[in-house]
Amino acid sequence: KELLVKESDYVYVLPKGTVQGQKVPVYFYLSDKLFELLEEDAIKQAANASTLPGVEGAIYVMPDVHVGYGFPVGGVMATRLEDGIISPGSIGYDINCGVRLIATNLRAEDIVPVRKQLMERILQEVPAGVGSTGKIKLSRSELREVAVKGARWAVERGFGFEEDLEHIESFGALPNADPSYVSTDAFDRGSDELGTVGSGNHFVEVQVVDEIYDQEIAKKLGLDVGQVCIMVHSGSRGFGHQVCVDYLRIARESLKRYNIDLPDMQLACMPINSEEGQAYFKAMNSAANYAFANRQILGFITADTIRKFLRISWQELGYRLIYDLAHNIGKVEIHKGKKLLVHRKGATRAFPPYNPEVPPAYRDIGQPVLIPGDIGRYSFLLVGQPRSMEISFGSACHGAGRVMSRTKAKEFVKKEGLEKILKDLVVVARGKGTIMEEIPQAYKDVSEVVRVVDALGIAKMVLRLRPVGTLKG
Ligand code: 5GP
């Protein structure tokens, strides 16, 4: 920590040349308060990544940073296509873990009085929990189709609407997917997990717009105080996890062949231009598409459950997908004129207005940036700003980030008592253990995190959402 230099408000830098073999500086975007919470190991992990072959520009670390596998959660790294590497650990085990926000025409008063019963119903209808399986059983060929078509596959099967696709990052399907590079193990694990939330940090949450910071943009998004929304946080389940496991092993085995020297084996990687690197890229995109389909199904069945519970039509419900984004992904993008592979791990894309990748509906306001907080306090919607293209490869934070380990959170609950902590929150889950690990106190205050990206001009705060009820894995 002593090696970090405070460059300006919210900007700390580990200058190039501080650690051996460092190729680029490392920027940490933090307030003073969040700097206090910064872990030594997270600094070390980001510094390690700055020595990798073909790393370009700088490593950027977001204010929700915490230690991850090899590369910190909240980290952004770009590598050159010609001589750079691709690192599975810097994308994460949960490939295309991400967030979706759906707006409805419902008002808080329609939901709040019945929220307990509603959440129980959602618990019945939406599969969640460790290794939970869904109602959809996929053959190998169907799963291949999911891995290529992504969210479109789900829409074609009746889970959602054609318009949804326009409001998903990369239209819900990454083009470089080739499931022939995905192992049989991954296929086996993925065959019955589509349309399931997963465990722990993943959730389906009914929320209400609570406070608006930018009226004009909120209006363009069609969102107003008191309006009910649905937020979904999930990823590629066992399918993506297995892809990561498989290619971490392949990466480790190929290090010698490509003369790659690593400060930490968890950063095992492959040249992008190698056979192994290309195979991982195609498998990773397949898993990403699985995740897009997964959130498409989850959002739709949650909305359908609310609709049936209230005995109203789709029209009365007013289902409208605001946006869906990835926060664990590697993408080829052009930055400052160079084609790069941008690794985002626990980091969200935050493209500014008029970027061609921003959906037409949002072209003049910028890409929606969805930032979940925790089960008790709030979550935020921001929009991407031009500075993100200058200082973070078009990226922002992805959440609040943990401050307590799962074990610590459980101890805290045992001391304080779950009832006292949750008070009047409505949280449903298959197991009580998850809720104990996911108490609000286990996370940083997300408002402090989004304040930093807003102040830096990476993304602009538009509105805040408060939870009405949460389904946890
Ligand atoms: P991750 O992708 O790192 O697992 O989680 C992303 C973020 O989601 C966390 O940093 C945390 O701020 C947020 N989060 C985790 N659980 C919940 C939840 O149940 N509700 C809300 N609104 N946010 C959550």
Ligand code: MN
């Ligand atoms: Mn996630």
Ligand code: MN
């Ligand atoms: Mn995840």
